[in-house]
Amino acid sequence: MPLTNTMSICVSNRNRGLLPFRTDAVYSESMNDSPLRIIVLVRGDVDRLLLAGEELVDFLRSQPGVQVVAYVDSETISLDEIEADLVLVLGGDGSILRACHQLGRNQRPVLGVNLGRLGFLADLTPDEFREMFPQLVQREFRVVEHLMFECTLYHADGSVERYLGLNEAIISAASSLQMIEARLSINGESVTAYSCDGLIISTPVGSTGHSLSAGGPMLRQNLQAFVITPICPHTLTNRPLVDGSDGLYSLKLADTSNDALLVIDGQHRCELHVGDTVEIRRAPVTFKLAKLPSRSYYTTLQRKLGWSGQPLYPSRK
Numbered sequence: 001m002p003l004t005n006t007m008s009i010c011v012s013n014r015n016r017g018l019l020p021f022r023t024d025a026v027y028s029e030s031m032n033d034s035p036l037r038i039i040v041l042v043r044g045d046v047d048r049l050l051l052a053g054e055e056l057v058d059f060l061r062s063q064p065g066v067q068v069v070a071y072v073d074s075e076t077i078s079l080d081e082i083e084a085d086l087v088l089v090l091g092g093d094g095s096i097l098r099a100c101h102q103l104g105r106n107q108r109p110v111l112g113v114n115l116g117r118l119g120f121l122a123d124l125t126p127d128e129f130r131e132m133f134p135q136l137v138q139r140e141f142r143v144v145e146h147l148m149f150e151c152t153l154y155h156a157d158g159s160v161e162r163y164l165g166l167n168e169a170i171i172s173a174a175s176s177l178q179m180i181e182a183r184l185s186i187n188g189e190s191v192t193a194y195s196c197d198g199l200i201i202s203t204p205v206g207s208t209g210h211s212l213s214a215g216g217p218m219l220r221q222n223l224q225a226f227v228i229t230p231i232c233p234h235t236l237t238n239r240p241l242v243d244g245s246d247g248l249y250s251l252k253l254a255d256t257s258n259d260a261l262l263v264i265d266g267q268h269r270c271e272l273h274v275g276d277t278v279e280i281r282r283a284p285v286t287f288k289l290a291k292l293p294s295r296s297y298y299t300t301l302q303r304k305l306g307w308s309g310q311p312l313y314p315s316r317k
Contacts, residue, residue, distance in 0.1 A: 035067040036137055039082055039108075041099050042090040044073030052115055052126070053090050059130065065137045072102075080106045086136075086290060092116020093209075097265045100148075100166045100287055109143045111136070111290040120208060121289065123300050132292050141290045146221055147203045147245050148283035151264055156275030163264045166287050167206030169280055171251060171272060172198030172231070174259040179234060181254035186247045193254070194238060198231040201249060201280050205287065206265075208305065216240045221289075221297055226280070249280040 038060065042053035050073060060066050070082050075098045079087070087110045089099045096112050103110075112122025113129045124132070135141065151169050153161040173180050182199060184191045202211040204219035207227055212218060216229035217240060224245040230238050243249075253260060253274050260272040272278070301307040 035065050036086060036139070037067050037069045037084045039070045039072065039079060039084045039087045040068060040090070041072050041079075041087055041095070041102070043075065043095060043098075049090055049115055056088070056090065056113070056126075063133065063137065075102060077102065079103050079108075084108055086111060088113065089122060090115055091122065093121045094266070096121045097166060097267065101164065101265065101267055104164065105285050107148075107285050107288050109141075109288045109290040111141075111292075120300060120305075121205070123303070124292070135292055141292045143288050144222055144291055145286040145288055146205050147224055148285060148287050149201075149203060149226070149280050150283040151262075152279045153262060153270055153272070154277040154279070156273065161270060163268050164283055164285070165264045166203065167209055167265045168200050168202040168211060169278070170198055170200050170210065170263045171260050171278065172263065174261050174271065178258045180260045181257035182251050182260075183254060184228065185250040185252075186243060188248070188250075191241070192238070194230050194233060195235065196230040196233040196238070198260075199251065200227075200229040200231065201251075202227050202229065203245075208301075211240075217242065218301070224282075245282045247281070251278040251280075252276070 040053060040057055040060070043049050053071065053073065057068055057071055060068050069084050072079065079102045085108070087099055087103065087108050089095050089110055089112045092114060093116065095116065096110060099110055100107070111124070113124050113126055114122040115126070116122065146166070149165045149169070151163045151165055171180065171182060179195055179197055181193065181195050183193045200211045200214060200216065202209070202216065204221045204223045204225060207216060207219040211227055211229045214229045214231045216227050219225060219227060219242070225242055226245055226249065227240055227242045228249070229240040253272065253276065255274055257274060259274070262270040262272045262278060
């Protein structure tokens with residue numbers, strides 16, 4: 001006998017009087033007939049996004065084969081304990097980064113609906129999402145797993161901080177108009193020293209962000225590699241370095257360096273002093289990005305970054 005499940009969760013730090021969920025999804029004994037369980041995640045401090053979130057939840061409620069198990073509009077809420085098949089994120093790439101951090105070590109497939117500006121990871125418009133929604137319900141999407149990193153900061157006083165990241169770890173000067181001096185080691189072997197405005201240690205997903213702006217290469221998102229890109233190096237010989245993700249990357253400020261800041265995905269900021277050590281390695285979990293048919297990495301490069309390979313010359317008659 002099929003069982004109707006009416007459970008749903010609304011998690012919010014704001015008193016907006018949201019309507020309670022009515023879940024009409026029906027479970028059956030067949031796994032193929034089970035509803036697609038969705039978490040809807042939206043920033044709670046932007047009214048435009050909250051309105052879009054409420055409209056989307058109303059749309060999802062009206063669709064068969066779907067169960068909205070949670071609506072979350074707070075980035076401080078952990079999503080570890082909520083069981084779901086898909087996390088639907090409304091916003092831009094920053095919203096997806098926040099979702100990745102909220103999921104922690106229990107990553108679930110993420111699909112982004114772009115309500116921001118660029119939308120490199122969140123590459124569906126609201127209209128495209130509704131148009132392709134039947135394919136989503138039929139689970140006609142693939143999940144691409146992307147490298148995440150674990151960053152450990154060992155302070156000189158013996159304290160330790162650990163973070164998960166998706167895009168990049170950035171070490172930059174704590175004050176403007178100053179440089180840092182840092183030494184890079186990989187698997188205990190000294191590689192090089194940097195005198196620069198900052199250093200970016202990026203995953204392939206993050207390679208089209210800050211690292212690309214600093215002159216780093218574009219890495220296909222499913223590669224298992226890190227790229228180290230110096231920001232304005234004070235030398236003619238330092239260039240971006242690409243190496244495998246199976247290594248242990250250690251960075252330490254030189255004794256003569258100014259203090260620095262360690263920034264993880266733009267979400268976490270830590271002070272970095274002489275004597276501290278930053279270690280970066282592959283995380284034990286991966287970021288899972290849901291991709292619908294007709295969406296590919298190079299198509300997104302062309303659509304979002306205008307990467308056409310050559311100028312768009314006017315046609316000749």
